[in-house]
Amino acid sequence: MFTTEPNSYIDLLQKFPPRPIKSEAEFFAVQEIIDTLLDAGELTPEKQDYVNVLGILVHEYEEKHVSIPDLSGVELLRALIDEFSLKQKDLVPIFKTESIVSAILNGQRKFTVEHIEKLADFFNISPSAFFRRTL
Template identity: 60%
Template sequence: MKNSSAYIELLKIFPPRPITAEEELTATQKAIDSLLDKGELTPDERDYLNVLGTLVYEYEQTLEPIPDIYGIELLKALIEEFELRPKDLVPIFKTESIVSDILHEKRQLTTEHIQKLAEFFSVSPAVFFPMHKVVCNTA
């Protein structure tokens, strides 16, 4: 087992512990970011980064999964998250009545709407479409 002083110093700066709360997750992510910002990592730094990454992964496995929402349901969630009102989306949909029809699922999102929404919310247009599972047949 390796026991280099550089690794010990990393442990002193930010001792890795199991993550049990969001604050601990944020602190661990900051430690990870500071390492990644360095660019080229030493073997000790890579090992330490691996430990921190494992702790983050283990914590995230305990969280509730994010539901697979897309389309109008995703739009509703984004509106709520950004605390928007339907009239805030008029530049995208042209009229408040179209916004209302879409939110009440009387109309569907068009490709143009999706492109404009993606730009507005700074997300990929792909998030508005259902995720397709790829099945590989290895036989």
């Protein structure tokens, strides 16, 4: 998107002025700008500020238009396995055996506190993510 390297915050604003995102096409355009800047290497303070502004706009759009499923427990574990392209054997350090992984994924066993703590560390998420939320 940027044909020449913008040198200042004002240059960045002039090349792609931030505006509230109103469509999926605009959302993807903003994402492309963010990706281009992040992939270019080290961010200057000006570029970091600009990316932060664009990130706020992306966040606002996602809050209104993107539904994130409320997953917990085994559903969450399945989604994480899928997202990270893991195999059951990749989780043996957490569950000790593949048969335990299989039993948990099939609903034949429940998580232990130790499993949840290790999963949270492994995926770098809060242990609370594995508990179903009640309203």
